[in-house]
Amino acid sequence: MGDEEDARNYSYSLEVGANGRKLTWEGTPRSIRDSHRKVRDSHDGLIIQRNMVLFFSGGDKKELKLRVTGKIWKEQQNSEGGVCIPNLYS
Incomplete structure (x- = not known):
């Protein structure tokens, strides 16, 4: 997403799940010019602690199994103004 201003034109969601459980994180992406350390240090991302992953994984708590999508x-403005129409990418 280019610079910070360009990144604000986009939205994203991450979904983590397994065994009937689901955690969703939504937000505005960061500029690709931001380092991963800057994102991590600002707590502006999805970090899943090991005990949470084990909870999602279920079973004998020896395997870490998650599905991440x-x-x-x-976001696009329509011709009548004001309404955002999502243009989805995978």
Whole structure:
């Protein structure tokens, strides 16, 4: 997503799940010019602690099994103004 201003034109969602459980994270992406350390240090991302992954994984708590899916879309204004229409990407 280019610079910070360009990134604000997009939205994204990440869904993490397993064994009938689901956790969804939604937000506005960061600029690709931001380092992963900057994102991590600002707590602006999805970090799943090991105990949460074990909870999602169920079973004998020896395997870490998660399904991660994501979507990103660009918000577009329609000709009548004001309404955002999602343009989904996979």
